[in-house]
Amino acid sequence: MFPSFAKYRQSFLIGLQSNLVYRMNFAVRGFFSLFHLAVVFILWGAAYSHNESIGGFSFGQTLTYFLVMLVMQFFVGAFNEDYQISEEIRSGLINQFILKPINYFSYRFSIFLAARLVTGALILIPLLVAVPLLKDYLTLPTEAWRFLLLAPAMMLSALIQFSIAYCFGMLTFWFLEIQGFVILSMAIESLLGGQMFPLDLLPTWIFNAAKFLPFYYQTYFPTAILTGRIEFAAAIQGFGIQLLWVLLLLAVNQLLWTRGLRRHTAVGG
């Protein structure tokens, strides 16, 4: 157990260093996400100018939702892990992992964690600008259980995010180019993950169906817990479904890896 932990600790540390190299990119991206917040502020501000509440929530609550959603994306969201995995398969770099006693999923996941540590820390910088500007609008519920459940929900979300990216990376065994699939799924994820609008504004039957999809648990679920858009009983039920999706996705990952390796021709090896 411990020797293997040490292996992944090393890859985590290397991941940390290589992600720090690209800190400027992440910082620029974080800075541009402020513009996204501005769009949200202007669009929803205009929509709220004739309404006290939309879907039972005030302007402040909706704005808080989008801010938390943004932070969540930087803390648990997969950025370009799918492309990195795809590139390693295509270029043959993956061959070295087949020959060594290292689990590729764990290796990649440890790098993913390192990357999120860097992006999570970097989003705090634009946040320092945004929060003072928006402080009159921001409002969070105070129930203790929301804060207690937040960390486990985020961890499982991170696992779902990474597993989906990993699945797309694995597709490289079958298709040379995965970018199309990734951007297609990004559209679905941003819609059903609640990045475009709070999912509870959808017609009830679509919202209820979305609860059974993995995208709901990518960013919406932890965000809804923290911002008061979900009640305790529904949160506990959500945890059950989230856990099931984690297990299912891990199984799919394993399946794609073993099936994919059979097709792998070790180019460049």
Add this chain to the structure above:
Amino acid sequence: MTKYFQIWLASARYSITRTLMFRFDFFLWALVELFWMGVNLLLISVIYEHTDSIAGWSKYEMLLLVGTSLLVQRFLMGFFWSSLFEMGRNIKSGAFDFFLAQPGNILFMASTRKLDLDGLCNSLVAMGVVAYAAHRLNLHPSALDVLFYAVMILCGLIIHYSMLVMTISLAFWITSAQGIEGSYFTLAEFSRLPREAFKGIASVLFVWLLPVVVVSNAPAQILLHGFQPAWVLALVAATLAWFATAIFVFHRGLRRYASASS
């Protein structure tokens, strides 16, 4: 001028042949763009489920605005995106040398190498959205209004192109532009908002300093309320200013090009 047109035609022919070779890719990317357009239209439809007006714009007026903004963006995707996207990668890898060695305007050569037929196909869908919204609003624009609308779309395309060139040119300074091009999409989000929604500092920044709001609002205004000289002049002036700035920034960046990977 005709020489450049011939070069462009040759690139277009090459792109069409390529598309015919990779038909699956074409369908996949057409679907990708269609989905993203759908996501944006769905956002409008969800908000209007809960309200009747956004900054005085009704649902179908807003649809016309979003359709216009998507139309400009589809043209950008169709004509320039792939080439400019690769430019960022090439600056990092050093493969940009290839364009420097060609006997032609560097920016022209680098930004017209590939056409994306999927983007151009989806521009028909965006036109359909605009036409549908105009039909629901019972608008009957004159031929001249439609002509002015087309000119405004062209100006919008040039402005979006300039913004993208400037964003990608950042690669000259920070080497790895991976993900930088995404920031263009963030700015483009503003073009789907009505001008009246911008107040105070946001109005100064996004309406007057950055042209993103004018790009979509000026053509939409022509269809909704007929020809308005103020909007047209503002857009033409913004087009000239932004195109000139983009060329300046690109050439400044080019001086820093080190021709090799970091």
